[in-house]
Amino acid sequence: xxxxxxxxxxxxxxxxxxxxxxxxxxxxxxxxxxxxxxxxxxxxxxxxxxxxxxxxxxxxxxxxxxxxxxxxxxxxxxxxxxxxxxxxxxxxxxxxxxxxxxxxxxxxxxxxxxxxxxxxxxxxxxxxxxxxxxxxxxxxxxxxxxxxxxxxxxxxxxxxxxxxxxxxxxxxxxxxxxxxxxxxxxxxxxxxxxxxxxxxxxxxxxxxxxxxxxxxxxxxxxxxxxxxxxxxxxxxxxxxxxxxxxxxxxxxxxxxxxxxxxxxxxxxxxxxxxxxxxxxxxxxxxxxxxxxxxxxxxxxxxxxxxxxxxxxxxxxxxxxxxxxxxxxxxxxxxxxxxxxxxxxxxxxxxxxxxxxxxxxxxxxxxxxxxxxxxxxxxxxxxxxxxxxxxxxxxxxxxxxxxxxxxxxxxx
Numbered sequence: 347x348x349x350x351x352x353x354x355x356x357x358x359x360x361x362x363x364x365x366x367x368x369x370x371x372x373x374x375x376x377x378x379x380x381x382x383x384x385x386x387x388x389x390x391x392x393x394x395x396x397x398x399x400x401x402x403x404x405x406x407x408x409x410x411x412x413x414x415x416x417x418x419x420x421x422x423x424x425x426x427x428x429x430x431x432x433x434x435x436x437x438x439x440x441x442x443x444x445x446x447x448x449x450x451x452x453x454x455x456x457x458x459x460x461x462x463x464x465x466x467x468x469x470x471x472x473x474x475x476x477x478x479x480x481x482x483x484x485x486x487x488x489x490x491x492x493x494x495x496x497x498x499x500x501x502x503x504x505x506x507x508x509x510x511x512x513x514x515x516x517x518x519x520x521x522x523x524x525x526x527x528x529x530x531x532x533x534x535x536x537x538x539x540x541x542x543x544x545x546x547x548x549x550x551x552x553x554x555x556x557x558x559x560x561x562x563x564x565x566x567x568x569x570x571x572x573x574x575x576x577x578x579x580x581x582x583x584x585x586x587x588x589x590x591x592x593x594x595x596x597x598x599x600x601x602x603x604x605x606x607x608x609x610x611x612x613x614x615x616x617x618x619x620x621x622x623x624x625x626x627x628x629x630x631x632x633x634x635x636x637x638x639x640x641x642x643x644x645x646x647x648x649x650x651x652x653x654x655x656x657x658x659x660x661x662x663x664x665x666x667x668x669x670x671x672x673x674x675x676x677x678x679x680x681x682x683x684x685x686x687x688x689x690x691x692x693x694x695x696x697x698x699x700x701x702x703x704x705x706x707x708x709x710x711x712x713x714x715x716x717x718x719x720x721x722x723x724x725x726x727x728x729x730x731x732x733x734x735x736x737x738x739x740x741x742x743x744x745x746x747x748x749x750x751x752x753x754x755x756x757x
Contacts, residue, residue: 383416388422390692393728397426398435408709417457420466428465430730436465440474443447455483456492463496468505471496487522490514494528498535506532523549527560534567542567543580564599569602575600593618599630608636608645627658631667638671645682647669650712659691666695669703678706689722697734708742717744 384404391397399425400421404416420439423523426437432698440458448454475493478485486671490513495507510529514521526549533542542564549556549574581599585591596618603610611633615625626734630649637646650668653660665688672681688694700719707716723735739745 366550370711381419385415385419385422386425388419392426392726392731394426394430394432395728396444397423398439401439413453413457415592417460418456421461424461424465430728433465433467436461436467437470440470443459444474444477450482452484452486452488455481456489459489459492459496460499463492463499468496468500471500485517487525489541490519490521491524491528494525494532498528498532500703501535503532503536523555523557527556527557527563530560531563534563539564539567539571539573539576540672545671556589558584558592558595558620560590562595564596565595566602569598574602592621593623593626593629596623597626597632600629601632606636606639607643608633608640611636625656627653627664628663630658631661631664634664638667641675643671643675643677650684654731660687660693662693662695665693666699669695671705673702676710678703678710678712682707682712682719685719689726694723694726701734701738704738704744705742707742708744713744716742720744 381404384400387400388397392398401419404419405442423439424436427439440461443449443454444459446454455474459471459474462474463466471493475489478489483489483590489511493509493513494506497503497509502650505531510525513519525544529654530542530545533539533545546556546560562578563578565577567582568574568580581595584595596614600611600614603614615629615633618629619626630653634646634649636650637643650660653664664675665684669681669684669688672678673686685694685700685703694700700723704716704719707713708721720735720739724732736745
C-alpha cells in the first residue's frame with residue numbers, strides 16, 4: 347500500500363509541475379514531438395503510464411500548440427486514465443491546469459469541465475464551473491454548454507434541466523441555440539422525447555433556431571420508444587423547416603427501418619448517395635449487421651471488404667459486430683484474419699467479443715493462432731488490463747511461461 351501511495355504521489359507531482367519538471371523526465375527524449383504526433387501516439391497507446399508521459403510533452407509545449415489540438419490530447423489521456431479507474435490522477439492532471447495563466451480564457455476552462463465530464467466526474471465539473479469567479483474567468487453560454495455536455499457524458503440527464511433553470515438566472519447570461527440543443531438531447535437520452543418536443547415549441551416561440559441535429563435527437567428517441575409514426579411526423583417537420591438533412595439523420599432512419607431487410611437498407615443507402623449524401627461507416631455497419639442477422643455472412647464480409655472503396659474506414663463497432671457473427675457461425679479462420687486487421691488499424695474489440703474467437707480457435711485445434719492472439723494482447727495492453735486474458739489462457743490450456751498479469755499488476 348505504501349508503495350502504491352508513493353507511486354501516486356510521484357505521478358501527481360509529475361502532473362502538477364511546470365514545464366521544467368516535465369522536461370526532466372523521460373519525456374526529454376520526446377520534447378520535440380509535435381502535437382499531431384503526440385495525438386497519434388495517444389490514440390494507439392493503451393499503457394496508461396506511457397500515455398501520461400506522452401501527454402506531458404503536450405503540456406510542456408502547450409503554448410506552441412493549437413488550443414483545439416491540446417484539448418483533444420488532454421481528453422484522450424483522460425479517457426485512458428478513466429478506463430484504468432485512476433481518478434485521483436485525472437483530478438491531479440486537470441487541477442494542475444488551473445494555475446496556468448490561460449485559465450482566464452473561457453475556452454481553456456471549458457475544456458477542463460469537458461474533461462471531467464468525459465471521466466464521469468460530474469461533481470468536479472460542476473465545482474470547476476462554480477470556481478470561475480475565483481479564477482477570474484468570464485462566463486457565457488460557452489462554459490455553460492460544457493457543463494451541460496458533462497451532464498450527458500455522465501448520464502446525469504435529470505440535472506441538465508435543473509441547471510438550465512438555475513445557472514442563466516444566477517449568473518446573468520443567455521443560453522444559446524446549442525444550450526437548448528443539449529437540453530433537448532438530455533430529455534431524449536433520458537427516454538422523455540415528449541419533454542423534448544415541448545422544449546421545441548418553447549424554442550419556436552422564443553425565435554431560437556432549431557437545428558437538424560436537435561430534430562435528429564428527438565427522432566431517434568421516438569424510434570427507440572417504439573413511436574415510428576411520431577418520429578416520421580418530426581422528420582416531416584424538419585424537412586418542411588428546411589433544416590439540413592445530413593448523413594447522421596439518415597442513419598437514424600436507416601437503423602430504424604421496420605423490417606431490417608438488408609436489400610431495403612441497401613436501397614436506402616443508394617438513395618442517400620443519389621441525394622449527394624455520402625454514406626459513412628455507420629451506414630455500412632448497419633447494412634453489414636442486417637446481413638449478419640440474416641445469416642448472410644458472405645454478403646456481410648463483402649460490405650466489410652468494400653468499406654475503403656466507399657472511402658470509409660472500419661471502426662471498433664465494425665470489427666466487434668463482424669467478429670461476433672463470424673464466431674457464432676464458427677468461421678474462426680476468417681475471424682482471425684479480421685482480428686489481425688483490427689490490430690493493424692488499432693481498433694481492437696473488447697475482451698468479451700474476442701473471447702469467443704480464442705475459444706473457437708482452441709476448439710478447432712488452431713492453437714498457434716489462439717496463442718498468437720494472446721501474445722498480441724500482451725504487447726498492446728498493460729498488465730492491469732490483461733487479468734481476464736490470463737485467466738482464459740489458463741482455462742484453455744494455452745499458458746506457457748507467460749507472466750501472470752494479475753501478479754505483475756500488484757508489484
